[in-house]
Amino acid sequence: MTEANLSAGNGNGSPRIGVYVCHCGTNISATIDVVAARDVAENLPGVVLSREYKYMCSDPGQEIIKDDIRELGLDRIVVASCSPCLHEETFRNAIADGGLNPYFFQMVNIREHASWVHKDIKAATAKANDLIRAAVRRVRFHRPLEARRVPIDPRVLVVGGGIAGIHSALTLADAGKKVYLVEREPSIGGHMAMFDKTFPTLDCAACILTPKMTQVRAHPNIEVMTMSEVVEIDGFVGNYRAKIKHKPRYILEDACVGCLECIDVCVFRNGKTPDEFNLGLSKRKPIYIPFPQAVPQVVLIDPEGCIEFRTGRCKKTCVEVCAERNAIDFTQEETFSEVEIGSVIISTGFKAFDARRLPQYGYGRLDPVYTALEVERLVNASGPTEGEIVLRDGSKPKKVGIIHCIGSRDKNTNVHCSRVCCMYSLKLAHLVKEKTDAEIYEFFIDMRTGGKGFEEFMLRVKEEGVTMIRGKVAEVYPEAGNTGRVVLQAEDTFLGMVRKIPVDMVILATGIEPQADAEDVRRTFNISCSTGGFFTERHPKLAPVSTFTDGVFLAGACQAPKDIPDTVAQAGAAAAEALALIDAGHIELEPNTAFVVEEECSGCKTCVGLCPFSAIGYDEGKASINEVLCKGCGTCVAACPSGSIRQNLFEDEEIFEEIVGVMANV
Amino acid sequence: MSESVDTQVAGNGFEPMIVAFFCNWCTYMAADLAGTSRMKYAPNVRVIRVMCSGRVDPQFVLDAMAQGADGVLLGGCHPGDCHYQEGNYKALRRYRLLKRLLTDLGIDEERIRLEWISAAEADRLRDVVNEMTEQIRSLGPANLQVPQEQFVKPVPISLEVSV
Numbered sequence: 001m002t003e004a005n006l007s008a009g010n011g012n013g014s015p016r017i018g019v020y021v022c023h024c025g026t027n028i029s030a031t032i033d034v035v036a037a038r039d040v041a042e043n044l045p046g047v048v049l050s051r052e053y054k055y056m057c058s059d060p061g062q063e064i065i066k067d068d069i070r071e072l073g074l075d076r077i078v079v080a081s082c083s084p085c086l087h088e089e090t091f092r093n094a095i096a097d098g099g100l101n102p103y104f105f106q107m108v109n110i111r112e113h114a115s116w117v118h119k120d121i122k123a124a125t126a127k128a129n130d131l132i133r134a135a136v137r138r139v140r141f142h143r144p145l146e147a148r149r150v151p152i153d154p155r156v157l158v159v160g161g162g163i164a165g166i167h168s169a170l171t172l173a174d175a176g177k178k179v180y181l182v183e184r185e186p187s188i189g190g191h192m193a194m195f196d197k198t199f200p201t202l203d204c205a206a207c208i209l210t211p212k213m214t215q216v217r218a219h220p221n222i223e224v225m226t227m228s229e230v231v232e233i234d235g236f237v238g239n240y241r242a243k244i245k246h247k248p249r250y251i252l253e254d255a256c257v258g259c260l261e262c263i264d265v266c267v268f269r270n271g272k273t274p275d276e277f278n279l280g281l282s283k284r285k286p287i288y289i290p291f292p293q294a295v296p297q298v299v300l301i302d303p304e305g306c307i308e309f310r311t312g313r314c315k316k317t318c319v320e321v322c323a324e325r326n327a328i329d330f331t332q333e334e335t336f337s338e339v340e341i342g343s344v345i346i347s348t349g350f351k352a353f354d355a356r357r358l359p360q361y362g363y364g365r366l367d368p369v370y371t372a373l374e375v376e377r378l379v380n381a382s383g384p385t386e387g388e389i390v391l392r393d394g395s396k397p398k399k400v401g402i403i404h405c406i407g408s409r410d411k412n413t414n415v416h417c418s419r420v421c422c423m424y425s426l427k428l429a430h431l432v433k434e435k436t437d438a439e440i441y442e443f444f445i446d447m448r449t450g451g452k453g454f455e456e457f458m459l460r461v462k463e464e465g466v467t468m469i470r471g472k473v474a475e476v477y478p479e480a481g482n483t484g485r486v487v488l489q490a491e492d493t494f495l496g497m498v499r500k501i502p503v504d505m506v507i508l509a510t511g512i513e514p515q516a517d518a519e520d521v522r523r524t525f526n527i528s529c530s531t532g533g534f535f536t537e538r539h540p541k542l543a544p545v546s547t548f549t550d551g552v553f554l555a556g557a558c559q560a561p562k563d564i565p566d567t568v569a570q571a572g573a574a575a576a577e578a579l580a581l582i583d584a585g586h587i588e589l590e591p592n593t594a595f596v597v598e599e600e601c602s603g604c605k606t607c608v609g610l611c612p613f614s615a616i617g618y619d620e621g622k623a624s625i626n627e628v629l630c631k632g633c634g635t636c637v638a639a640c641p642s643g644s645i646r647q648n649l650f651e652d653e654e655i656f657e658e659i660v661g662v663m664a665n666v
Numbered sequence: 667m668s669e670s671v672d673t674q675v676a677g678n679g680f681e682p683m684i685v686a687f688f689c690n691w692c693t694y695m696a697a698d699l700a701g702t703s704r705m706k707y708a709p710n711v712r713v714i715r716v717m718c719s720g721r722v723d724p725q726f727v728l729d730a731m732a733q734g735a736d737g738v739l740l741g742g743c744h745p746g747d748c749h750y751q752e753g754n755y756k757a758l759r760r761y762r763l764l765k766r767l768l769t770d771l772g773i774d775e776e777r778i779r780l781e782w783i784s785a786a787e788a789d790r791l792r793d794v795v796n797e798m799t800e801q802i803r804s805l806g807p808a809n810l811q812v813p814q815e816q817f818v819k820p821v822p823i824s825l826e827v828s829v
């Protein structure tokens with residue numbers, strides 16, 4: 001089709017189109033001949049003016065558009081620049097400022113989709129021209145629209161009660177917002193609750209975390225739901241409804257006062273079940289509290305270990321001692337509840353790498369080998385050994401080896417750097433040295449101490465006499481002669497020789513991975529994951545705590561490995577984003593809903609069953625679409641046999657014109 | 667139409683023209699990511715953005731072919747990941763029928779392709795575009811272009827299975 005006869009098929013009277021081709025510095029102009037693109041655009045039917053400019057998104061760039069609208073009476077604008085995800089909003093606002101309906105606009109992505117991905121200037125320019133031609137043809141059919149405004153329910157759902165969730169919840173609650181904090185374990189606290197000290201300041205973890213945990217529990221605006229998980233969420237930004245599953249605790253939470261007498265009198269004199277919180281380094285009874293500072297301070301029963309559950313013939317000393325408080329309830333069952341909220345913060349944290357996946361290090365096979373998390377429990381005053389470093393065989397270590405990057409920076413496991421392992425290894429070196437005065441060897445690949453006070457901390461630990469060896473440990477094997485010790489074999493890249501160092505204890509600095517169920521959580525909340533499995537933020541620089549689902553925010557290690565200071569900063573940011581949404585009171589949504597042209601609807605009902613949001617009703621022989629429920633996917637539009645359903649911003653004509661536009665030069 | 671496909675000799679400086687319909691939330695994002703990652707791929711695809719692969723009316727595909735496209739690439743979120751829950755299943759359904767329809771018309775069904783490409787899979791996007799370009803290059807031009815004067819404004823059709 002030649003360009004001359006395009007004008008015949010003009011959609012909207014005689015539009016006055018302005019086309020602006022952006023250089024984006026040299027990001028676009030290095031690969032696309034922007035002047036040629038401008039010239040091609042200039043000759044397209046309906047185009048009154050076409051310009052190229054260094055930075056269209058800059059203030060002066062936007063001013064040019066506004067002035068042209070006013071002075072030349074432009075009524076359609078096409079900007080060929082970056083992805084609409086980046087600046088569609090910017091240009092729409094500029095156009096509105098210029099006095100035009102902001103939807104009389106079409107953006108052409110010639111940066112991400114052309115200049116950055118092609119090398120050949122001719123081919124890239126030809127592609128840009130085709131895309132611009134498509135936009136010019138399309139924009140003639142644009143109609144004035146108004147953004148949809150939806151009110152925001154001020155209540156917030158926080159999923160995951162680690163330090164990230166705790167901090168977000170408190171920030172929101174202090175600002176007067178109602179928060180539902182859902183945690184799947186019996187207590188909030190997350191990984192931080194397991195630590196004794198935190199790098200780089202060596203603050204006592206419990207001293208800084210416990211007060212926050214109790215604050216959460218006591219806060220009138222926070223409702224904590226432990227042993228709970230979100231199983232379903234529906235609705236849209238500002239108006240979500242979440243279905244929450246509550247696992248039975250077999251204890252009435254309101255009746256239990258946390259006296260723990262039931263644990264003392266349990267018919268099991270000693271614990272038989274590996275204690276989850278201590279990673280199996282100690283045993284617990286079937287009625288227990290996960291750790292002394294647990295919030296809520298409420299016990300729970302593990303039905304697998306409890307005699308009453310197994311045989312129905314226990315003496316039930318626990319029930320006896322609980323007496324009139326009567327908090328024990330063997331009949332509890334799984335329940336479900338629903339909450340309505342306007343926004344969600346996801347702070348489900350991380351999972352430590354399973355060291356068994358690297359058998360060369362002997363974890364699970366050789367007694368002297370521990371994971372870092374286990375050692376965190378060993379050094380913890382409320383841990384299985386009350387803070388003493390006692391090995392599995394009852395001895396105290398005199399020589400300790402720490403191996404960095406277990407399950408990180410390795411293409412066989414995880415490519416990413418887990419960011420905290422160098423620092424926590426140094427912390428553990430310091431703590432173990434302090435408690436045992438053992439000789440300590442740290443095997444690292446690179447020492448990554450980028451953070452406030454981190455390098456200083458590393459130097460301090462070095463001064464304390466910890467030996468740092470650069471090299472990857474190839475293998476850990478038992479020392480000959482049944483000494484009970486193991487040998488670390490590694491190449492020392494400083495000395496250029498292989499070293500074999502026998503030690504009493506090995507600490508594996510296991511990396512940080514996405515939670516095992518991250519995939520399910522991602523599906524439930526309709527967000528995305530990056531290749532490594534961590535949740536993806538909307539924009540790595542400009543929207544680091546938002547997701548592609550409006551009103552769903554991210555905080556903490558579920559987004560990427562990070563330390564506590566960064567986690568708390570992000571949790572504050574996520575709370576602030578939710579607050580901004582709530583305080584605005586409403587949000588403007590893309591007006592891309594579908595609508596039925598009633599006169600044309602034949603009443604075939606094809607569309608009704610197709611809508612995943614039940615937005616399509618049917619009465620008196622016609623379909624009708626509920627604009628509030630419609631999310632604008634356009635599935636019904638594509639299916640309607642009579643073409644009587646249209647989608648704003650994506651009308652059939654608009655798309656057909658794009659097709660004609662991109663093909664016009666063939 | 668079918669003869670022209672068969673008789674066309676491939677190669678000869680032939681550059682395939684492929685029209686793509688990418689959903690806003692996954693495949694379009696993957697293409698953006700390929701850009702920000704400065705990956706390089708064949709310049710033969712022209713992307714038209716739709717909110718969901720479920721918006722792709724089979725008529726769009728036929729129309730693109732009738733306008734002279736040598737191939738049509740549809741991109742959506744992986745099964746279970748559609749931003750609108752199940753638009754991609756609808757797309758798949760229509761795609762299957764469309765392939766049959768094309769075969770019946772004597773058009774090589776390989777000229778259309780549906781791919782699930784998530785927002786993180788920029789490398790897959792690059793590979794799919796490159797592969798499809800090469801594939802169409804070896805098939806040769808489609809030559810299905812309807813002369814402009816015979817071109818009738820398309821009437822939407824439906825390939826929906828009634829539900």
Ligand SMILES: Cc1cc2nc3c(=O)[nH]c(=O)nc-3n(C[C@H](O)[C@H](O)[C@H](O)COP(=O)(O)OP(=O)(O)OC[C@H]3O[C@@H](n4cnc5c(N)ncnc54)[C@H](O)[C@@H]3O)c2cc1C
Pocket residue numbers: 159160161162163164165182183184185188189190191192195197198199200228229230347348349350351352372373376420424427510515517521555556557558562563564565567
């Ligand atoms: C061995 C080790 C030592 C460390 N030492 C330090 C240190 O000294 N200093 C420092 O700054 N950082 C340290 N870190 C890093 C620190 O652990 C993290 O920065 C921090 O725990 C991240 O907090 P979070 O709330 O994002 O995640 P988490 O602490 O993992 O908390 C996530 C919470 O969400 C819950 N959850 C998960 N999935 C769901 C679901 N589907 N539904 C409901 N709830 C769910 C979990 O049960 C958990 O309570 C260390 C890490 C490791 C592995």
Ligand code: FES
Pocket residue numbers: 689690691692693717718719720741742743747748749750751752753754
């Ligand atoms: S949004 Fe990607 S296929 Fe539906």
